[in-house]
Amino acid sequence: MNLIEALRQKRDKILALWVERTLDSYISSGFFKQSRDKFANPVGTNIQEGLTTLFDMLVKGAAAREYAGALDQVIRIRAVQEFSPAQAVAPILELKWVIKQVFSTDKECKLLLPELDSFDCDVDRAALAAFDLYMECRDRLHNARIRELKSGSYILTDSSCASAAIKQNLQDFSQMS
Amino acid sequence: MAVVKVDKLAKSVAQGPSLMTGSVPMKDWMDVPAVFKPGNYAYPTKPEKLEYLDSQDGVSFPNAREWNPEDDDWKLPEDWKETIIQGLAERLDKFRSLKIFMDCCVRCGACADKCHFFLGTGDPKNMPVLRAELLRSIYRQEFTKAGKIFGRMAGGREMTVGVLKEWFMYAYQCTECRRCSVFCPYGIDTAEITMMLRELLHLVGCGINWAMEPVANSNRTGNHMGLTPQAFKGNVDFLCEDIEGLTGVKIEPTFNRKGAEVLFITPSADVFAEPGLFTCMGYLLLFEAIGLDYTWSTYASEGGNFGLFTSNEMMKKLNGKMYAEAERLGVKWILGGECGHMWRVVHQYMDTMNGPADFLEVPKSPITGTVFENAASTKMVHISEFTADLIKHNKITLDKSRNAHVKATFHDSCNPARAMGLLEEPRYVLSHVVDEWHEMPENTIREKTFCCGSGTALNTDEIMELRMRSGLPRANAVKHVFDKHAINTLACVCAIDRATLTTLMDYWVPEVTVAGVSELVGNALVIEGEKRQELAEGLRTLLF
Numbered sequence: 001m002n003l004i005e006a007l008r009q010k011r012d013k014i015l016a017l018w019v020e021r022t023l024d025s026y027i028s029s030g031f032f033k034q035s036r037d038k039f040a041n042p043v044g045t046n047i048q049e050g051l052t053t054l055f056d057m058l059v060k061g062a063a064a065r066e067y068a069g070a071l072d073q074v075i076r077i078r079a080v081q082e083f084s085p086a087q088a089v090a091p092i093l094e095l096k097w098v099i100k101q102v103f104s105t106d107k108e109c110k111l112l113l114p115e116l117d118s119f120d121c122d123v124d125r126a127a128l129a130a131f132d133l134y135m136e137c138r139d140r141l142h143n144a145r146i147r148e149l150k151s152g153s154y155i156l157t158d159s160s161c162a163s164a165a166i167k168q169n170l171q172d173f174s175q176m177s
Numbered sequence: 178m179a180v181v182k183v184d185k186l187a188k189s190v191a192q193g194p195s196l197m198t199g200s201v202p203m204k205d206w207m208d209v210p211a212v213f214k215p216g217n218y219a220y221p222t223k224p225e226k227l228e229y230l231d232s233q234d235g236v237s238f239p240n241a242r243e244w245n246p247e248d249d250d251w252k253l254p255e256d257w258k259e260t261i262i263q264g265l266a267e268r269l270d271k272f273r274s275l276k277i278f279m280d281c282c283v284r285c286g287a288c289a290d291k292c293h294f295f296l297g298t299g300d301p302k303n304m305p306v307l308r309a310e311l312l313r314s315i316y317r318q319e320f321t322k323a324g325k326i327f328g329r330m331a332g333g334r335e336m337t338v339g340v341l342k343e344w345f346m347y348a349y350q351c352t353e354c355r356r357c358s359v360f361c362p363y364g365i366d367t368a369e370i371t372m373m374l375r376e377l378l379h380l381v382g383c384g385i386n387w388a389m390e391p392v393a394n395s396n397r398t399g400n401h402m403g404l405t406p407q408a409f410k411g412n413v414d415f416l417c418e419d420i421e422g423l424t425g426v427k428i429e430p431t432f433n434r435k436g437a438e439v440l441f442i443t444p445s446a447d448v449f450a451e452p453g454l455f456t457c458m459g460y461l462l463l464f465e466a467i468g469l470d471y472t473w474s475t476y477a478s479e480g481g482n483f484g485l486f487t488s489n490e491m492m493k494k495l496n497g498k499m500y501a502e503a504e505r506l507g508v509k510w511i512l513g514g515e516c517g518h519m520w521r522v523v524h525q526y527m528d529t530m531n532g533p534a535d536f537l538e539v540p541k542s543p544i545t546g547t548v549f550e551n552a553a554s555t556k557m558v559h560i561s562e563f564t565a566d567l568i569k570h571n572k573i574t575l576d577k578s579r580n581a582h583v584k585a586t587f588h589d590s591c592n593p594a595r596a597m598g599l600l601e602e603p604r605y606v607l608s609h610v611v612d613e614w615h616e617m618p619e620n621t622i623r624e625k626t627f628c629c630g631s632g633t634a635l636n637t638d639e640i641m642e643l644r645m646r647s648g649l650p651r652a653n654a655v656k657h658v659f660d661k662h663a664i665n666t667l668a669c670v671c672a673i674d675r676a677t678l679t680t681l682m683d684y685w686v687p688e689v690t691v692a693g694v695s696e697l698v699g700n701a702l703v704i705e706g707e708k709r710q711e712l713a714e715g716l717r718t719l720l721f
Binding site for chain 1 (some may be wrong): 209217290296297300301304450451618620621638641642646650653676680684
């Protein structure tokens with residue numbers, strides 16, 4: 001059995017542990033793990049779907065752009081939750097630990113552990129892409145704040161009343177002239 | 178009554194080695210204090226706004242001060258604890274519903290996974306049952322025999338500064354959308370528990386500026402924006418100029434006109450900010466097309482009522498203004514625009530607060546003769562009901578091809594859907610103005626609709642991340658119809674939705690824009706004598 005065959009054979013076990021550990025980062029994760037309803041449980045199902053696709057793509061040796069959508073499913077959510085940047089993207093790197101964990105419990109797979117270097121590099125690349133994506137999400141968030149401020153809703157909180165503003169303008173004008 | 182279930186519900190199943198980053202939580206929820214940091218709380222009320230409101234008749238907002246939720250010391254008044262317990266006692270006495278809600282919950286957990294804040298955060302204190310427990314634990318300790326004797330064993334908890342901080346955190350991580358109530362077998366309205374938490378917090382001067390400044394503005398000039406009568410009129414006139422440029426239709430609306438048949442009231446955001454402006458243009462065109470005898474009011478120039486998110490006295494006062502103005506102008510009835518919580522106030526609270534509005538008539542459409550019996554008491558008709566009735570009687574001409582650029586889905590705004598049962602009318606209108614639109618999945622629409630995540634005065638930019646995660650369940654369903662049907666427009670009937678869903682879509686599904694249903698009506702409307710330009714994007718088209 002070569003490495004790829006072993007990864008395919010242990011796919012379900014690896015994914016189960018990977019998803020479990022990722023969802024463990026939420027305080028009350030029971031529901032996120034149990035509910036399979038895509039619309040009732042968007043965090044749990046998107047993370048499960050995203051990680052599953054990402055794993056299959058990595059095993060297939062896919063290029064970064066091919067798994068961009070899967071990464072997005074996971075990172076876009078974690079970028080707006082109460083995680084530090086490291087915590088938000090940590091699950092991607094966690095895959096290396098998970099695979100080693102699963103392989104160590106199997107006599108045949110254990111022998112393949114030294115061969116994981118190249119696969120680990122692929123995981124690192126995915127984690128780096130996750131950092132890029134995380135930053136893109138944060139930038140989008142800040143731009144949204146700026147847009148809301150510029151769109152005029154700031155008047156709700158930071159403006160004086162219109163007639164006072166007119167009076168002020170007139171005063172400024174008379175001082176100028 | 179044992180409370181084991183709550184603990185069980187909230188118990189994390191996190192086990193095994195923690196991540197190097199320390200993101201795996203290992204503590205029980207009771208031992209996790211509320212920690213305030215930038216991005217997870219809305220800014221406190223500015224002292225001058227609170228002082229102004231406290232000086233007004235009929236309302237009380239004491240303890241105005243500068244304070245920062247991130248500080249240990251919140252500068253609470255010395256007798257804060259007595260004030261809170263006394264305030265709770267008064268409310269238990271005044272509101273029978275609160276007493277029942279405190280007693281009848283059996284912690285079945287049906288509501289636990291229905292809240293968009295819980296679904297977006299995984300924080301157990303955002304489960305409606307646990308959010309209510311934050312108050313219920315104090316109620317047990319102070320007002321039940323078992324709690325007084327057995328304390329924590331009977332689910333009681335002492336009122337501490339830590340608990341107060343928890344209240345402030347989670348009373349403002351609830352948009353009072355009432356989705357959880359739909360699933361509660363006892364019909365507990367958790368929104369009303371949040372309302373009580375916010376009222377109690379106001380007793381010690383803890384509130385948020387994004388709620389209180391619009392309230393102060395509304396009380397002073399009649400609308401959230403603080404627009405003066407001339408500025409309000411100027412904005413509507415400006416929209417009429419735009420309409421004339423786009424369609425050749427000249428509209429001259431009236432303001433504060435005594436003797437008009439109908440008073441029209443809509444959220445001030447419709448006259449002031451995109452994309453509500455386009456919805457407002459839709460109203461103006463519709464009224465022109467049917468020759469409605471109506472007037473705007475520059476005093477009742479706000480449909481929204483942030484009093485609902487503040488205190489029952491404040492809500493009553495702001496709601497009363499609309500009816501006082503209707504009486505002053507001598508109109509027969511009130512037509513209301515696309516607003517969310519205005520309709521909750523009108524349908525669920527107005528009658529007992531300020532009603533019955535006997536000086537008005539039961540609304541009757543002057544165009545179709547339809548009598549709106551459903552509004553017999555409040556005398557106020559929703560624009561979607563009014564428009565659907567016009568379409569049903571063939572009183573307006575609509576050309577769907579003018580909305581060829583639109584492929585829509587429809588978001589049921591929480592309050593019209595759950596608080597007044599407005600489910601069919603906007604869908605009926607939508608079906609007559611666009612060629613193609615698709616429903617989102619069944620458990621995310623109608624009475625089970627997911628909130629935009631930014632209601633109840635949480636639509637402020639400093640909590641952008643919080644808004645994005647609480648809006649995830651809504652956005653997730655929109656993404657599904659986008660992926661499946663390539664929709665490009667999210668139609669809705671609420672001003673807060675129009676503003677906040679725009680930002681929500683920008684983060685989660687940037688290909689989708691947000692539009693009011695009346696905007697799409699305005700796009701499709703064929704008006705006699707019009708000289709309509711080629712409008713590739715309807716009323717949003719920029720002409721040079």
